[in-house]
Amino acid sequence: MDWSTLEATDDARARRCATCDREVYLCESDEETMWHAEQGHCIARAIPSSSELPMTVVGEPDADWLRAHRPTASQEEARELTHRERSIGAALDNLRFTKRRCIACGYPVATWWASCRVCGSTEYRDAVGEVLA
Numbered sequence: 154m155d156w157s158t159l160e161a162t163d164d165a166r167a168r169r170c171a172t173c174d175r176e177v178y179l180c181e182s183d184e185e186t187m188w189h190a191e192q193g194h195c196i197a198r199a200i201p202s203s204s205e206l207p208m209t210v211v212g213e214p215d216a217d218w219l220r221a222h223r224p225t226a227s228q229e230e231a232r233e234l235t236h237r238e239r240s241i242g243a244a245l246d247n248l249r250f251t252k253r254r255c256i257a258c259g260y261p262v263a264t265w266w267a268s269c270r271v272c273g274s275t276e277y278r279d280a281v282g283e284v285l286a
Contacts, residue, residue, distance in 0.1 A: 156197050170195060183241075187259050190245050200238045201231035240270040253277045256284070 159168035159177055166179045177195040180186040189196045207224035214222075224232070244260040253262045257274035268275045278284050 205231040
């Protein structure tokens with residue numbers, strides 16, 4: 154869903170979804186995201202639009218074309234942010250399956266993952282704070 158299509162509420166950081174009839178909370182930080190996710194709330198996070206991302210090329214472009222079409226710094230930033238947001242989504246998908254949390258970023262780390270998908274750390278704690286090997 155798109156945040157702009159949701160019904161406004163008295164709280165500027167929450168909207169109502171007509172499909173599921175639940176509040177959706179806009180999360181701008183990792184801490185907000187984890188807090189709302191652990192409460193079982195629907196959340197919204199900003200991701201770059203496809204127009205902000207670098208072009209995907211198929212085929213065999215020549216060197217001159219590649220030099221002329223290098224991604225800009227803002228496109229590279231948008232690509233990194235998109236990758237991070239997808240990783241956060243994957244981590245949150247495992248919230249109900251694991252108690253492991255990454256020490257570095259706090260997101261869930263599935264027991265079958267060798268490292269945190271969000272930040273790459275290999276240090277974890279359980280949901281109550283005990284450090285896990």
